[in-house]
Amino acid sequence: MHTDALETPYQLLDLDGRLTGSMPSGITDEQLRGWYRMMWLTRFFSNKIVALQRQGRATTWGPLQGQEASAVGMAAPLQPRDWVTGSYREAGAYMTKGLSIAALTYYTRGYATPRELTGEDTRCLPLQIVIATQTLHAVGLAMASKIRNAGEVVVGGCGDGATSEGDFNEALNFAGVFKAPVVMVVVNNGWAISTPRSKQSAAARLAYRGAGFGVPARLVDGNDLLAVFEVVREAVDRARAGDGPTLVETVTYRLGAHTTADDPTRYRSKEEIAYWEVRDPIKRIRQFLFDRNLLDETEDKHLVEEAEAEVARQVEIAHNHATPGPDGFFDHVYQELTPRLQRQRDEFQQLNLGAK
């Protein structure tokens, strides 16, 4: 039940991008390049929002720099009918699942993204703020898939801190009891704001949690795109085959601040950051692609520039999109406005007219 596999994170690429195991089957070169590009899009996007926040053009943002392999790897194995749920830091997974950067950016302007900008439902629940709550939604989505015999699989992401919440543990338990087709991915980035992983739980590994709920668990190097992809794909396949849930712990690192409101120098050392910078997930897959001749300097330069430009373009779209009227907060409380809300909205509008 609890083996060495849970002591050492599963790895396919070493720090120099050398393949140390066997290549996961059936991955095309195009896919590899696509994921690599997606990692850059993720990084550029996150950095862009940080920059916009500094200019007062975005709300508080939680950067995911350093976590791109986990983000892309956890969503890459999914089909369009599948679901992803995640916290504010899972934007990369959502992009991989198909949610547009424009849709995500619009949210950072301080508004819920409207339907016309979201476009087709990509089955990504809204980025979750209340820690760990979405893990139960993930299991519920999966239970519905099973009840409806729909063959949909759910990837439910959360952070290391989230594992301390009752909800996360209840989610694992429900997943186990109902053999729900869900993959619970704990993105262990070492910190929950200023609280280090070691103070979050006395267990050496969060993946140990699985056994207590009868849920098989995997531990994986979260900065190794191929390893994350392989482990999650196996778990997704198992789930789709009706073999139930898997808990996956990806070991990664948040290179940036917790959010734009956080000052990480208060609680962590330069040495620690340096240790992890060497393990940058983008560097690693980049080297692998170069070694395999799937990418050269020129192509890479072009890809990176294009990714940055694409982010800029999407951000532009979001920033040009109309914002809701001042009374927009009355929408979507219920499907239909209740009489009281209608009256309050009327009053609000009258007052606003009066003020003009």
Next chain:
Amino acid sequence: MHTDALETPYQLLDLDGRLTGSMPSGITDEQLRGWYRMMWLTRFFSNKIVALQRQGRATTWGPLQGQEASAVGMAAPLQPRDWVTGSYREAGAYMTKGLSIAALTYYTRGYATPRELTGEDTRCLPLQIVIATQTLHAVGLAMASKIRNAGEVVVGGCGDGATSEGDFNEALNFAGVFKAPVVMVVVNNGWAISTPRSKQSAAARLAYRGAGFGVPARLVDGNDLLAVFEVVREAVDRARAGDGPTLVETVTYRLGAHTTADDPTRYRSKEEIAYWEVRDPIKRIRQFLFDRNLLDETEDKHLVEEAEAEVARQVEIAHNHATPGPDGFFDHVYQELTPRLQRQRDEFQQLNLGAK
């Protein structure tokens, strides 16, 4: 971390009361007889309240018949300065800790037991109704003991169903992180109302839960008084020595209904009950005492009769004790009545006078 010790419940007495391992050290004959008597007191008490409930003289009651070894064994290793917390079904542990049957009975009359009947604080938190909440209180009591360097240990009891609540898992996690001097005892009696243990969690054993929180775990035959005592005593000693928490799963069975409001024939078989009747914890320790010549038929008869009489006597005390006035529910909301509560109480009294 997870060994065979968690597959087979630890046992010292077999079904025929024969010692299959080595006798725990330092137990006196008087203690053994005292615990045996306490098991009878527990059973008589529980049965008495069931009977009173049938007569409309007690509120809903959760019988603990069949669980006496777990109840007595979990509290027997404690010192007066230690604490016990438990659910409505942990009355036997509370009695072992020193809480009087009269105090417990008074509660079943539908009133909080007043100070003068409780007597000296035995450090048993009120029997808990809201499942699993007390497990966090147990850890908090233990954290305070550690912070105050007071050397107090806490035994925190709960049922198998309680392990599914977020609170139970948060309690294990806090216990592990703070190395709290607490022993978390899960009394696995096979059922949570109509929900069998197997539907409560996909894990084969609830004791597996410990590893996920870095908390050492033990699995013990919950109908074997000596085994429960030994395992809990070891855990209490560890806790007192500063070595942190232990999770103990005692495997037992609720022979009676969930409560006086429950009809167990709807959900479980006669065969299952018969299987467990053979494993009656009182029978087993009784045989052991007989085999050791610590008890003979005459003494036993006398002890059992005395225990029954003692329960009757204590119940009598409780039933003769004055009940609060009709406005008693205004007491103890806060240490002092707030102006509003004082006004409401005055109104209440006036209305009641008027009605007379």
Next chain:
Amino acid sequence: MTMTITRLTIIEALNQALRLELERDERVVMLGQDIGKNGGVFRVTDGLQAQFGENRVFDTPLAESGIIGTTIGMAINGLRPVAEIQFAGFMYVAMNQLVSQAARMRYRSAGLYSCPMVVRAPFGGGVRTPEMHSDSLEGVFLQTPGLKVVLPSTPYDAKGLLAAAIDDPDPVIFLENIKLYRSFKQDVPAERYTIPLGKAATIQEGHDLTIITYGAMVTVSQEAARQVSEQTGASIEIIDLRTIWPMDEEAIVASVSKTGRAAVVHEAPLAGGVGAEVVAVINENCLYSLLKPVARVGGYDTPFPTPGLEDHYLPTVPRLKAALLKTLED
């Protein structure tokens, strides 16, 4: 088609409503503690698992947040789940999933995702249950926008309101008063019907005073009104809110504007309760019609008492009568 009518208790009416929904809409599923084989501790779901199978009606682990959290996921993903919380007092355990999640999913996603789900829970005093089993929570949900709160007082209403709640596109808290569960029977059509959410029922017309109430306090109000009318000749109107939120303010205002006197009665504590909101609605809309202060009769501002004292805590006919008589004074 002839209309079949049978006399049912609230429990039987609810059971019938659930059965009809399970039959007509395969998206409807039910989950909760002990609702399967055991049929729920009050037997509201009796026989449903046997009829519809474990895929549609199933027991959950003992975890309220887990129940509501997974119910949200199921509601988003194509089902119409009806969750049971064994006693309403335990909704506090799931409060976050109810308030920050179920109630806000539509809002947060600008309408992309929604939670057509019902959370059923028994509540209410007078039946000697253990701690937290009797607490009335409807007042709490006034401060937590995005939920609807329904609270039937008769078998007929219970059936029609539950069908409407399951039909509703938004999350509905459906509170079932334990004392009323089996206290009386009423004619209930066998067919499915719905009663619109958000509409109060005027169950007795009158022109001197309006009682606004719901749940188990409806019968207490009826009896107090009867005695007071007999004693004083006053003609008393009684409004059963049925849905607490959205509240039928129109019905309240129309009635109090007519009668000029009002009392609001519930079991829940007074402070910030439904009664406070009703008084505020009256203050805003028909203060000038008011001849006397609105009488607020409710649970006192203490925790729900232990069983031995609960009868003193709950509003009684004498207590309400006293309030009505005072409100009827010149």
Next chain:
Amino acid sequence: MTMTITRLTIIEALNQALRLELERDERVVMLGQDIGKNGGVFRVTDGLQAQFGENRVFDTPLAESGIIGTTIGMAINGLRPVAEIQFAGFMYVAMNQLVSQAARMRYRSAGLYSCPMVVRAPFGGGVRTPEMHSDSLEGVFLQTPGLKVVLPSTPYDAKGLLAAAIDDPDPVIFLENIKLYRSFKQDVPAERYTIPLGKAATIQEGHDLTIITYGAMVTVSQEAARQVSEQTGASIEIIDLRTIWPMDEEAIVASVSKTGRAAVVHEAPLAGGVGAEVVAVINENCLYSLLKPVARVGGYDTPFPTPGLEDHYLPTVPRLKAALLKTLED
């Protein structure tokens, strides 16, 4: 002894209060997410762990129910714990431990055990925080007896009320308005002092209308009152409740009996909120003095909006002015 006075923000005043309590009473401990090295996300506990050690001031795992549940145990077992919930909106996660446990331990044990504990939490809008970070929860706690709820609006009050809360024998929810945290400084004595819980402050006397408010709405009220007084000559009294529960009804009733007109203002949603209770108190005690309906100005009955819309949701000076002018009409 000379009295030292410094100008402090609310954050600084709270920090000072906590430091003084840690110094004078070794039973006082503090726990919460990121309150140690990080000093809390708003730095209210800055430097306290460094000064008093990890045994007295410590970080917890990310679990609100765990924080409150263990705080209860610590309070029972000889400590005076002060727990921080990182944002009040996350108290919903711990609602059960607060409402069914902390609030009822004394009651349940007939006074044998009690929970002298404080739960501090930042809240309030206008600062562009993410979802659930701005929600006002004080209204919810009206329906959950056994708790006290304190909500300071100035540095001076913050310090004295926090000391009193830690002294209090019962559980106190201490809500700290984020927008006020650093918005202004005030003279605060360096010494320890307490301000009694349950007492409102009349921060401005007047005889034409009473504004009852608290938290960040105090300054909004002051500004609206100033403008209205200038415009109409009306003399407006302002009451800062400071403690929401128990509520200082005496102060409200005395003032409104004198002025005959009232407005109640808060950020929280209106339905069943503190404003509803204040209206009910006025209705019960001084209806006959009322010349006009009490104006209820508050958050609308929607979830707290996304940052882009929150300024429209929160009561503003113009909105309050309109309400005051209407209430001052003949």
